[in-house]
Amino acid sequence: MESATLDGSDESEEIDMDALDSDERRAVRARRESMVVVPQTDADGECIGMYDVHSQSGKRYTVILDHERGCDCPDTEYNHAENCKHRRRVAMTITETDCPAPGQKIGEYGDTLEEVRQQLEREREDLLGKIESLNAMMDGFED
Template sequence: MTQARNTHASPAPLPAAEADLDRRSIRARTEPMTITALGDAIYEIGTEHGTTYLVDLASNRCSCPDHTYRDVRCKHLRRVAIEITEGRVPPPGKLAVECDVCGEELFVDERTVQEESHYCETHTLEPGAFVRDRETGDRLLVVHVSDRRADRVRIGESAYSVATYPNNRSYDPTDSVVGAVYPQSVEMTGRGPEPDELRVYSFPYSRLERIA
């Protein structure tokens, strides 16, 4: 699992009603800053001058002199609020991580950020999803997504784990294990699927690509 840095240096665009903004609001929107969510509603702000401040949204405080000595809502507090509102920085209680498959940034609960795998909406697999095997091109149906790692799940009575099985060795051994069946082998009858017991195959998560 890779945690994203959440830094956004580009200034946000000014709204159309620029004349209605006060000086601090204009500077909050136009000055280059980097904003990094640290967790516990704390955000690190880096300025173009190389100075770093901490914003605590839980107490609505900032460590900059403007807020500390003038007790005003400084540009840093305002900029964090803008970035959260416009979806570029995670809100309190969430942190940014990268999808383990494509690297897309997504926001997750900070209590689960240390989990081994995180997936964006496009690459999230759940029972009932149709997938393509990246190795063979075969179409499969997901029936189970495990919270166990591929290097810790054995394949039947063999000496292989899911991760060390020959066709799986190029995939991340910390991937979750996904159970899938070949739907073309299933015959639906009035009593349900035949045969009664379907053979479920185990795959590393990233070997399977979600399809429509």
């Protein structure tokens, strides 16, 4: 399975965001921003129609597909967006990956999430190493 859909890394085409209306901008951000979609499941591993969306800002939002205000993000709350970028990303992830739709078992998508978790852990370790190196360099500048 391709993980590019999970992290939204496709930025091959330049788009003038200022020329787009708010709905079009949401669609572009849903595709391009780094987000991880985690379906909530029952005890049997069946998706209950709720998804946690971990955004590149570090925040987590909950998307409920069959609810009128289907996301708890500020865009939905304050702008009354019917299809915020998080809700759009859930729909894309369901249609483009093996992410389960409501009523389906999590199946192989659990393995995909584990791969994402491992990649994020490697990135975290790399960043911690860089921070340690930077701190060591900064120690030399103290009086």
